[in-house]
Amino acid sequence: MILDGKCPSGPLAEKWSRHRNDLKLVNPANKRKYRIIVVGAGLAGASAAASLGELGYNVEAFCSQDSPRRGHSIAAQGGINAAKNYPNDGDSVFRLFHDTIKGGDFRAREANVYRLAEVSNSIIDQCVAQGVPFARDYAGYLDNRSFGGAQVSRTFYARGQTGQQLLLGAYSALSRQQAAGTVRLHPRSEMLDLVVVDGKARGITVRDMVTGEVSSYAADAVCLCTGGYANVFYLSTNAMGSNVTATYRAYKKGAFFANPCYTQIHPTCIPASGDYQSKLTLMSESLRNDGRVWVPKQKSDNRPVSEIPDEERDYYLERKYPSFGNLAPRDIASRSAKEVCDEGQGIGTSGRGVYLDFADSIKRLGQDAIRERYGNLFEMYERITGEDAYKQPMRIYPAPHYTMGGLWVDYNLESNVPGLFVLGEANFSDHGANRLGASALMQGLADGYFVIPYTIANFLARTTPGEVPSEHEEFRKSREEVDALTKRLLSIKGTRTVNEFHRELGRIMWDNVGMARSQQSLERALQRIPELRAEFWEDVQVTGSGAELNQELERAGRVADFLEFGELMARDALQRRESCGGHFREEFQTEDGEARRDDENFSYVAAWESKGVGRNPELHKEPLEFEDVTLAVRSYK
Amino acid sequence: MDLTLMVWRQKSADAPGKLDQYAAKGISREMSFLEMLDVVNEGIVKAGGDPIAFDHDCREGICGTCSQVINGVPHGIEERTTVCQLHMRHFKDGDTIYIEPWHGKAFPVVRDLIVDRSALDRLIQSGGYVSVHTGGVPDANAILIPKGDADTAMDAAECIGCGACVAACPNGSAMLFVAAKVTQLASLPQGRVEASERVRGMIDKMSDEGFGNCSNHYECQAACPKGVKVSFIAKLNREYMKSWF
Ligand SMILES: Cc1cc2nc3c(=O)[nH]c(=O)nc-3n(C[C@H](O)[C@H](O)[C@H](O)COP(=O)(O)OP(=O)(O)OC[C@H]3O[C@@H](n4cnc5c(N)ncnc54)[C@H](O)[C@@H]3O)c2cc1C
Ligand code: FES
Numbered sequence: 001m002i003l004d005g006k007c008p009s010g011p012l013a014e015k016w017s018r019h020r021n022d023l024k025l026v027n028p029a030n031k032r033k034y035r036i037i038v039v040g041a042g043l044a045g046a047s048a049a050a051s052l053g054e055l056g057y058n059v060e061a062f063c064s065q066d067s068p069r070r071g072h073s074i075a076a077q078g079g080i081n082a083a084k085n086y087p088n089d090g091d092s093v094f095r096l097f098h099d100t101i102k103g104g105d106f107r108a109r110e111a112n113v114y115r116l117a118e119v120s121n122s123i124i125d126q127c128v129a130q131g132v133p134f135a136r137d138y139a140g141y142l143d144n145r146s147f148g149g150a151q152v153s154r155t156f157y158a159r160g161q162t163g164q165q166l167l168l169g170a171y172s173a174l175s176r177q178q179a180a181g182t183v184r185l186h187p188r189s190e191m192l193d194l195v196v197v198d199g200k201a202r203g204i205t206v207r208d209m210v211t212g213e214v215s216s217y218a219a220d221a222v223c224l225c226t227g228g229y230a231n232v233f234y235l236s237t238n239a240m241g242s243n244v245t246a247t248y249r250a251y252k253k254g255a256f257f258a259n260p261c262y263t264q265i266h267p268t269c270i271p272a273s274g275d276y277q278s279k280l281t282l283m284s285e286s287l288r289n290d291g292r293v294w295v296p297k298q299k300s301d302n303r304p305v306s307e308i309p310d311e312e313r314d315y316y317l318e319r320k321y322p323s324f325g326n327l328a329p330r331d332i333a334s335r336s337a338k339e340v341c342d343e344g345q346g347i348g349t350s351g352r353g354v355y356l357d358f359a360d361s362i363k364r365l366g367q368d369a370i371r372e373r374y375g376n377l378f379e380m381y382e383r384i385t386g387e388d389a390y391k392q393p394m395r396i397y398p399a400p401h402y403t404m405g406g407l408w409v410d411y412n413l414e415s416n417v418p419g420l421f422v423l424g425e426a427n428f429s430d431h432g433a434n435r436l437g438a439s440a441l442m443q444g445l446a447d448g449y450f451v452i453p454y455t456i457a458n459f460l461a462r463t464t465p466g467e468v469p470s471e472h473e474e475f476r477k478s479r480e481e482v483d484a485l486t487k488r489l490l491s492i493k494g495t496r497t498v499n500e501f502h503r504e505l506g507r508i509m510w511d512n513v514g515m516a517r518s519q520q521s522l523e524r525a526l527q528r529i530p531e532l533r534a535e536f537w538e539d540v541q542v543t544g545s546g547a548e549l550n551q552e553l554e555r556a557g558r559v560a561d562f563l564e565f566g567e568l569m570a571r572d573a574l575q576r577r578e579s580c581g582g583h584f585r586e587e588f589q590t591e592d593g594e595a596r597r598d599d600e601n602f603s604y605v606a607a608w609e610s611k612g613v614g615r616n617p618e619l620h621k622e623p624l625e626f627e628d629v630t631l632a633v634r635s636y637k
Numbered sequence: 638m639d640l641t642l643m644v645w646r647q648k649s650a651d652a653p654g655k656l657d658q659y660a661a662k663g664i665s666r667e668m669s670f671l672e673m674l675d676v677v678n679e680g681i682v683k684a685g686g687d688p689i690a691f692d693h694d695c696r697e698g699i700c701g702t703c704s705q706v707i708n709g710v711p712h713g714i715e716e717r718t719t720v721c722q723l724h725m726r727h728f729k730d731g732d733t734i735y736i737e738p739w740h741g742k743a744f745p746v747v748r749d750l751i752v753d754r755s756a757l758d759r760l761i762q763s764g765g766y767v768s769v770h771t772g773g774v775p776d777a778n779a780i781l782i783p784k785g786d787a788d789t790a791m792d793a794a795e796c797i798g799c800g801a802c803v804a805a806c807p808n809g810s811a812m813l814f815v816a817a818k819v820t821q822l823a824s825l826p827q828g829r830v831e832a833s834e835r836v837r838g839m840i841d842k843m844s845d846e847g848f849g850n851c852s853n854h855y856e857c858q859a860a861c862p863k864g865v866k867v868s869f870i871a872k873l874n875r876e877y878m879k880s881w882f
Contacts, residue, residue: 140781
């Protein structure tokens, strides 16, 4: 099937405003008759639920945490982009659009990306109005910093905790709607199934994580805002509770999964220290503004930093990418780190690490200026490693961080299943094959505050409210399926823990579907994952019952999905016989080791349709057409 | 290193609870406290038992989900550190560690170390926001904010809503939590407009929810993993007085 992204016609800069004029509206008096389900309360979910509630819809919101203030978005550190051009350094909506499309290695939809850049400014205005305490200068104006992949300063930030402040802004808007009674929030609730009736999304099935009760909710539309799937790698920078279950189960119910192989490995994380390691901690990319990345020129050089003179250091990013230097985009910075470590120049006991050094900046700007900018990050680093980064360089290494792939959506953020909308990191829409720093927060809030309120109305206006009640047969079936899965997991009583399986899967994914992939490694993964899955269903040990708070059971369900999803990722990576963005196929590289894209054959979105476990999914393509940018080799040299 | 853990186990809100003993063996100094508990839990599961339930998510000290009283101190003895950021190098071989859930009337136990903190959300719902609609707001630089005020707002906004302040307070008061939100919004022109209703709404709600009063013990500040200061409580009191004039 050739998929249609339903991008509006007309000049790029007018598409969104024209489209908005064409979209149908719902009469204010009718809005409360429509029930909308919002799953996930990160930035996308919280902003969507609040905005839809404000408009008068009847919103049921679900989140797995005990409070929506704890959604995974809270952990974002560095900042959020917008095309304000406050510093007068040449930024514009077009330039933000262009940087994002180029940063994504020309694998995203032009119209979507342009709209993202276009609404970016409204996001900053909105957040300031909510009381988000962005950084300011002494005259009281908003301050900006630079981020990878851009030559302008367009990133707004709130110390090193921008995600927290933006999420608390959205959470406060959501709280206001809860008080007003337009949003009913169900915390500690995990969506375990999408209910589809006659081809349309009509509700969800949820497990109450405290009592274990499984119940269904019917609605006129469902918005999934459940984040990304980087935890398929076991170790990632994502929160422990982040998972693929909601989107993957929607996929099994007919929604297409797009570009699952596009994953982002973040260059600056604290290296792993042992087998017990449960997650990896990101050190914000903003640190690369003032930190210089290097390794010793000599292999296996164990000398302390102070004894390695400058001329014996390889500042490899500055050397290879003179114009972007330490601010080279993430995929490039990560791969370069892997390369120097593969060459034997890596540091630390494992040899999987590089230095991020602030000595020069401290000399130039003083320690206070550095503390003002990154104080909390330095503190975090010290808390974890016991090392003082004002005195010695940080040790960093790449780690899985963000996933560009997600459920396929059209320009209206609607999936191929009518009535199912997907927002934020959970969809695939805006970042192509690589996301630029500070653009995920922008996208989550763009989707939730400024896109979905318009596009969902257009869908609802053509729907009779409450058409399918929750007594419908399909809801009962869905609950039975969920119960059956729980029973099955609890009945195995094997010898290995859920965590052991997850760790093993992570190792397979990292080694074979990680920073560099090849036909051989992908075929290995495609063989190993089903084997491991079979072992899981024979030998996993999940204790306790389904009718109580049972964290092992929660994890088991998620890992069961990752064990299927990993295969889809590998399959997608195998069919994409080119290198682009975060997807690097060793067979497809230029002589100097850069990614070699193949626009002639691969300028499409790969959207997968499930055909059931163990059967090959079907690939559908959405061709990508570029009217306003010229496809070029992405050079940061 | 080898440790002995005394852990609060409680099946559900109405079930009785008690401290159970566990051995944590072969723990490395680099592990985080929660990774140590992961190791213990894997052992419990392998033996067919119910693992210790505890809340956690980001493991980066920012989501405020983790919440354990360690040796009598919320989040443990390390200053400005959440449980998830506490590392085992601060313990030594042979130590006995007591691990309990947050205390406080407003925080009933859900299971083991997990408590119900929804009262904090209800405090925010009673006024901890600016009543702004999506869209239709002025340009972000239209209203200038002196850097000092923006910094004060940010200092207060550091709060991660973990509830350690309540758990540490002998009166189970949520004053520091409310003070942080009130100070953040009162320091900014955007939040000034509703300052009076906000502070009154939140203070009233605090007593409805069963939180105690502040009698200046300052335990909250000591327990706060983000260094939110009691001086904000003074600000809260001033705002509250002001709201009546
Ligand atoms: C450490 C870190 C730092 C980052 N820094 C930046 C930055 O500086 N700038 C930037 O732009 N981006 C940054 N990012 C990326 C950005 O934070 C995320 O991409 C973005 O916040 C995702 O928002 P979201 O609302 O789509 O999803 P999330 O915030 O992931 O929210 C989804 C929520 O849904 C919940 N959920 C999942 N499944 C279910 C289910 N079945 N039922 C119920 N609930 C469910 C999850 O627990 C989660 O809380 C960072 C990411 C990380 C990990
Ligand atoms: S788990 Fe998020 S603060 Fe500890």
